[in-house]
Amino acid sequence: MKVSSKDEILTILADDARTSHEKIAKLTGRTVEEVSKTIADYESRGVIKRYKTTIDWEKLGVEEVLAFIDVKVLPARDVGFDAVAERIYRYPEVRSVWLVSGGFDLRVVV
Numbered sequence: 001m002k003v004s005s006k007d008e009i010l011t012i013l014a015d016d017a018r019t020s021h022e023k024i025a026k027l028t029g030r031t032v033e034e035v036s037k038t039i040a041d042y043e044s045r046g047v048i049k050r051y052k053t054t055i056d057w058e059k060l061g062v063e064e065v066l067a068f069i070d071v072k073v074l075p076a077r078d079v080g081f082d083a084v085a086e087r088i089y090r091y092p093e094v095r096s097v098w099l100v101s102g103g104f105d106l107r108v109v110v
Contacts, residue, residue: 009038010047017051066095070104081105 042048076083
Protein backbone atom coordinates (compact mmCIF):
# COMPACT_ATOMS: atom_id res chain seq x y z
CA MET A 1 0.00 0.00 0.00
CA LYS A 2 1.41 3.38 -1.00
CA VAL A 3 1.30 5.96 1.73
CA SER A 4 0.03 9.30 0.48
CA SER A 5 1.94 12.44 1.35
CA LYS A 6 -1.04 13.55 3.47
CA ASP A 7 -0.69 10.34 5.50
CA GLU A 8 3.04 11.04 5.74
CA ILE A 9 2.26 14.44 7.21
CA LEU A 10 0.12 12.84 9.91
CA THR A 11 2.82 10.24 10.63
CA ILE A 12 5.46 12.95 11.01
CA LEU A 13 3.24 15.04 13.31
CA ALA A 14 2.32 11.99 15.39
CA ASP A 15 6.02 11.36 15.96
CA ASP A 16 6.86 15.01 16.74
CA ALA A 17 4.11 17.63 16.67
CA ARG A 18 6.70 20.42 16.76
CA THR A 19 8.14 19.53 13.35
CA SER A 20 8.12 22.71 11.26
CA HIS A 21 6.03 22.96 8.13
CA GLU A 22 9.27 23.60 6.22
CA LYS A 23 10.81 20.33 7.40
CA ILE A 24 7.59 18.40 6.68
CA ALA A 25 7.58 19.88 3.16
CA LYS A 26 11.14 18.68 2.57
CA LEU A 27 10.37 15.21 3.94
CA THR A 28 7.22 14.76 1.85
CA GLY A 29 8.21 16.57 -1.34
CA ARG A 30 5.37 19.08 -1.02
CA THR A 31 5.46 22.85 -0.81
CA VAL A 32 5.27 24.60 2.54
CA GLU A 33 1.95 26.12 1.46
CA GLU A 34 0.49 22.67 0.66
CA VAL A 35 1.65 21.32 4.03
CA SER A 36 0.19 24.31 5.89
CA LYS A 37 -3.15 24.02 4.08
CA THR A 38 -3.30 20.26 4.66
CA ILE A 39 -2.61 20.64 8.38
CA ALA A 40 -5.15 23.48 8.69
CA ASP A 41 -7.72 21.28 6.91
CA TYR A 42 -7.02 18.38 9.29
CA GLU A 43 -7.39 20.71 12.28
CA SER A 44 -10.67 22.21 11.05
CA ARG A 45 -12.16 18.77 10.31
CA GLY A 46 -11.09 17.39 13.69
CA VAL A 47 -8.65 14.85 12.23
CA ILE A 48 -5.96 16.51 14.33
CA LYS A 49 -7.68 17.02 17.67
CA ARG A 50 -4.82 18.46 19.71
CA TYR A 51 -1.07 18.56 20.08
CA LYS A 52 0.25 16.73 23.09
CA THR A 53 3.44 17.08 25.10
CA THR A 54 5.15 14.07 26.63
CA ILE A 55 6.87 15.01 29.87
CA ASP A 56 9.53 12.95 31.63
CA TRP A 57 8.32 13.58 35.18
CA GLU A 58 11.10 11.43 36.66
CA LYS A 59 13.68 13.98 35.49
CA LEU A 60 11.86 16.51 37.66
CA GLY A 61 11.87 14.15 40.62
CA VAL A 62 8.16 13.37 40.34
CA GLU A 63 7.34 9.71 40.75
CA GLU A 64 4.06 8.66 39.26
CA VAL A 65 2.17 5.54 40.24
CA LEU A 66 -0.56 4.11 38.06
CA ALA A 67 -3.10 1.85 39.77
CA PHE A 68 -5.83 -0.37 38.35
CA ILE A 69 -8.75 -0.88 40.70
CA ASP A 70 -11.32 -3.55 39.88
CA VAL A 71 -14.78 -2.71 41.19
CA LYS A 72 -17.94 -4.75 41.53
CA VAL A 73 -21.10 -2.61 41.47
CA LEU A 74 -24.83 -2.96 41.01
CA PRO A 75 -26.04 -1.37 37.78
CA ALA A 76 -28.31 1.65 38.22
CA ARG A 77 -31.90 1.26 37.11
CA ASP A 78 -32.55 2.21 33.46
CA VAL A 79 -28.93 3.31 32.83
CA GLY A 80 -26.89 0.23 33.69
CA PHE A 81 -23.30 0.81 34.65
CA ASP A 82 -23.02 4.15 32.82
CA ALA A 83 -24.28 6.33 35.67
CA VAL A 84 -21.99 4.65 38.20
CA ALA A 85 -19.01 4.89 35.85
CA GLU A 86 -19.68 8.59 35.19
CA ARG A 87 -19.82 9.37 38.91
CA ILE A 88 -16.53 7.56 39.51
CA TYR A 89 -14.92 9.31 36.53
CA ARG A 90 -15.68 12.77 38.01
CA TYR A 91 -13.01 12.29 40.69
CA PRO A 92 -9.89 14.20 39.61
CA GLU A 93 -7.59 11.28 40.41
CA VAL A 94 -9.40 8.98 37.97
CA ARG A 95 -7.85 8.75 34.51
CA SER A 96 -10.30 6.29 32.97
CA VAL A 97 -13.07 3.83 33.75
CA TRP A 98 -13.51 0.65 31.71
CA LEU A 99 -16.46 -1.71 31.64
CA VAL A 100 -15.06 -5.25 31.93
CA SER A 101 -16.41 -8.76 31.97
CA GLY A 102 -15.54 -11.46 34.47
CA GLY A 103 -15.43 -11.23 38.24
CA PHE A 104 -15.65 -7.43 38.29
CA ASP A 105 -17.78 -4.85 36.51
CA LEU A 106 -15.52 -1.81 36.20
CA ARG A 107 -11.78 -1.22 36.06
CA VAL A 108 -10.77 2.21 37.35
CA VAL A 109 -7.38 3.64 36.43
CA VAL A 110 -5.99 6.15 38.94
